[in-house]
Amino acid sequence: MRQHSAFKVVGLHLAVIVAFFLAQFVLPDYHHLAVTRVMILAIFALGYNLLFGYTGLLSLGHALFFAAGLYGAGLTAFHLGWSVPAAFAAGVGAGFFASLVIGVVALRTSGVAFMIVTMMFSQVAYLASLYFTTYTRGEEGLVMPEAARHFDLFGVTFSLTDPSLRYNIALLLLAVTLIVVLIVVRGPMGRVLIAIRENEPRTLMLGYNTFLIKLKAFVISGTISSIAGAAYALLFAYVGSSFASIQYSIEALLFTLLGGAGTVLGPVLGTFAMFYLIDIVSGFTAAYLLVTGIALIALVLFFPKGILGTIRERWMTWLP
């Protein structure tokens, strides 16, 4: 029975990746770009969900890790003229380091205090990005130089101005992240993460060093978020302070809640649905935030488990 469900799980996730791959051949230009963005933001939500959905830690500061990736890649490319792969690595490294340091401090707290501590760290980063305006240009931001729009790999030159290449890089990163999350969640570590979410004192009494395990989850989550940030900076050639603001932390939470916290594909679905909801509504009214707000209140009231969480509960109990 377990073998059978493992087959279904792998099949479903492969099908999602293949669907994204095939979509690029039929999507019109506008949606082609939109889906590229959705895929990058979905990586951010996947990272967020690992901490919030699986470990039960509600962070209100994940914009910081997205921004660590964004600025780590953007600043090194802009000021130091680093190549695209090097700048990307710098962004991910910055995210890893930031999540390790902040995790050690923030995980000394839990519950509401954890939310506040993560939010405060994130505010510090946001304000710092405005303060060091000489380097960051604050809200106005930086546009990546021409040199950071191309890179050579294995003797081939790639141009990031090519929409098709951007789409497939985003897809590759999404696919890798999805596979990593799936392995973590379905493996021994995922089992302990869920146990911490459900009852941390009990998990401690089963011989698990819960602090260390939470720190691992925090670092993986933060690093995945920074992958999204670094990719965003390099693919869309823009780096600005607004990405470090609290709104981005909240968005990761909303994407996850909408799709279903604690489901692997939930954040991907949630990002997709939320992105297009805003997109469609803003075509009718400038008050699109009001409409999405109402939609979300309804969602939390009637579908607190999100789209996939509800589907899993009612029909597809094998869903990871």
Add this chain to the structure above:
Amino acid sequence: MAAVTLLHTKGLSRRFGGLKAVQNVDFDLKQGEIRALIGPNGAGKTTFVSLLSGRIVPTEGHVFFEGEEVTGDPAWRRVRKGIAYTFQITSVYAKLTAYENVALAAQSALSRSGAVRKKDLDRAIAEAIEKVGLSDRARMKAGELSYGHQRLLEVAMGLALRPKLLMLDEPTQGLSDAEIDNFCALVRDIARNATILLIEHNMPVVMQLADSITVLNAGEILANGTPAEIRANPAVQAAYLGS
């Protein structure tokens, strides 16, 4: 045959503000025995085992396990050294299946000796679940099990940890007479491979299972002895019945 001391405490004390919950307790537990810890309400039994398991830090004194000091070890590390504790208030993962509950314990035990192989894990889980007789309920959510079955699940989790010392905190509380009989048989079975410290109110269960009994009163050890000795001890009678 010289019995090996598994656990030993020296001058163990814990104060909560002005309240001396446990004071100056010297306690020895021999390998392989079933020891009962009894005492009137508020005698400090749960505080004492919490000091042993590491859930509470002592104000003074030392705890030794297998000759090694563990006083400074956090609870999770003591569990990994072989000190398991089953909760007085049932504390299973209600939303997870019985199988997953036991899997968490088994995975912890197996990870002590390197990487966890799926085959070993499956076998360890099946063994523990079978021993407590929950095999046909393994796929049910723990929260949907009856109270008695949840208590058995707690024991299965304790077993799957492969402890050297298993501390059972009021395990028969809330069980029916028939369930209690099964439970006693189960404890005897477990005792073949582990030392057991049983905190229990139910005197027939204590008298039936224990090799020896320690009586705690007002945070201090009042008496140590065989069930027959304890029953005949006037100080114990006075503590229970009032003088």
